[in-house]
Amino acid sequence: METQFNKIYEMYNQDIYRLIYSYTLDCAESKDILQETFLKYYKNINKLPTTSEDIKKWLIKVSINTSKDHLRKIIKCRFIFDNEIYKSMDSSDLEVIDILKKLNKKYRIPIFLYYYEGYKIQEIATLLHLKESAVKMRISRARKIIKEEMELI
C-alpha cells in the first residue's frame, strides 16, 4: 500500500499543490490542504480507481472540496506568501497574483484546469459537478475580468 501511495504522491503532489494554490493563493494553507488530501487518498487507497489518470481526477475533486472546506473555516483568504516563494517571484508573477486575487474563487479552479492542466470543458464540468454551460460561463467571465484588470495595469 505504501509503495502505491509513494508512487502516486511523487507523480501528483506538485500538480495538486498548484491546483490548491490557484484557489487559495496562500502557500501555508495550500500545504495543509495538500496533506489532508493525500491523507484521504492513503486512507481510501484500496477503494479507489487504479489508473493513474483516474486517481489524479479523484485527487483534484477531493482537493477542491477540502480547499472549500478550509476556506469556509477561515472565511477570509489571508494571501500570506511563504517568504522563499515570494522572494523568487518576479514582478510579472506578482502582477498575475494581484489579478487572481480580484477574481472570485469560483472562477479560479475552472481557469486553472482549462489553461494550465488543459482539461476540456466537458471534463471540467464532470470534475466540478457543474453543467458545461456553467463552466463555459465561468471561464468566459473570468477572461473578461482578467482582460479588464490587465488594461488597468
Added chain:
Amino acid sequence: MKKIQEKYHNLMENIKLSEGETNSIKQNILNQSNKHYVFKPAFASLIILTIIFTLGITVNALVKHYNIKTNEEYKKDVVFNGVIDKKYDSGLFEKNKRYTIEELEEKLELKILRNKKIDNDLFELYNLSNKENQITKMNFWLINKENSTNKNDKINYSFEINTDLKEGSRFAMSGDSQLEIYKIKTLDTEAVIIESKNETYGPLLANFEYDGIIYSIELDKIDFSKKELYNILNSFFIEK
C-alpha cells in the same frame, strides 16, 4: 489574453514544493495514517451498518416545500420556493458581517432552527440581494471553529431567506448525482438529499424548508456517512 495565459503558466510553474517540504508532508501523512489504521475494522463495521440502514429507508416523494423539475439537459433540479412574508430595509444587514443567532432572530423577527450537533452560533452573511431598498435574498453560513478536532466542525451549515418569490432556491443535480427524499422526524418535514453516486467521496447535500427558511447541510462523503447526515438532520430543533 495570450499574454496573460503565458504569465499564468509561468506563475504556476514557479509554484512548487521544495524537496524538503515534499518529504516532510509525505512523512506527516504516513505518520497520521498509521495512527488511524488501528480503527479500520470498526470503521468497516460502520460502513456496513450504514449500508443496511440506508437500504431500510423508504423513499417517499411527497411534494411539499419543493419541486423537482427536469431541466433542458434532462437532469433534475430541485427548487425550493420558501418565502418570508416580511419587509427588511436594505441597510438592516451588512454583507460579510458576522451575526450571532440571537442577533439574527432579533433583527429578522423570526425563529431560526438550532442543531444539537452544532454548538457554535456565529453566522456570516455571504450573499445579499436588494430591490427598491428592500432585501430580497440573504444567505448565511455558519462560521466553523478553526483548528478544531471535533468532526462536527466539518459540517457546512447555511440557510437562505427569500422575501421575493422570484428568488427561489435552485439546487442543480449533475449527471453523476442521485436524489433521495428523507423525512426529518423531529421537524415533520422532508429534506431533499442530493449525493454523488460515488461511494467514497463527493458531495452529500441536504436541503429542506422550515417556516419559509431554506436550510442546507453540505458534507463530503469522505468525512461523513449517510447515517451521520440523517443524525444531523434529526438533531434540528426549535428553541422554545
